[in-house]
Every structure is written in C-alpha cells, then in structure tokens.
Amino acid sequence: MTLTDDKLASINKLFSYLDISQDHIQVEIDGDTVSVVVDVPEEDAGIFIGRFASTLDSIQLILSLFLRSDTIHHVHLDIGGYRGRRADVLKEMADRIAADVTESGTPRAFPPLSATERRTIHLIFEDHDTLTTYSEGTGYNRRLILGPKTS
16 A cells, blocks of 8 residues: 555645655555654753653644554654653563562553553554553543453
8 A cells, every 4th residue: 555645745745744855755555554753862852852751642633633644543653762762661661560560460550641652562562472561541530441351
C-alpha cells in the first residue's frame, strides 16, 4: 500500500507550518500503520514534543485525521527520536513491574501514562504467557494495570 500524493502533500504542508522541510520527514507504511519520522536535532525537538509529549500526541492526532482511511488505522509519529528513547524507558519500567508482579502475584498499577504509552505497554504484554494488562478509570485518572493471567 502507498499513500496518495494528496496525503503526502498534507503531511508536508502540516510540517511546513512548523518550519520543518520535507527533506527532514520520512514516511513508512507497514500494513495498516503509517510511521512518520521527523529528523530534527534533539535540542530542537522539545518544542515539538511538549510536556509529557502532549504536543507530539496532538500532532500525531492531526496526522491520523489527515490520513485515516479504510486501509490506514494507526499513525505513529516520532520527532527527534523521542518515541524510541521513551519506548526504552517504558520497556525498563515494564520489566521492573513485571518482575514485581511475578514475584508477588499481585496486580500493580503503572504510573500515569498517555494513551500512546499505555498502548505501547499493552503491546509489550499482548502475547505474554503469564501476565496481562488492562486499564481502569477514565480521563486523567486512567491507569494501566499489570497482573497475572487467570485461567
């Protein structure tokens, strides 16, 4: 699957409003997921990431609204390598909490995470043999829980 020229133009136009030229944008398609990677220096990326990645998540939402179709269901945006670095931190956190849950047999809540980060953790444990994830609460009080699988 490929993106239409109109969809690619929409991506480039959005980032042009943010003073990012199209030669800093890489678009890849894998199944029903479009990944957009924006190469900016790490020291300049903060303005596009925002506190708790709220700006990054907002830009990703706008992109998903531009690109959503019958064949595109997920849009992943990474600016300045932030998502990769954050994924490493989430993986370490998940490993620590998984060890604690495995040892104690008691479910444990993750600290507050964005919807994107909760999805990342869900995907880490989706095929796990003995642990499962689920979310509780709503809005800002929504928490991801890791617990033992029940038979």
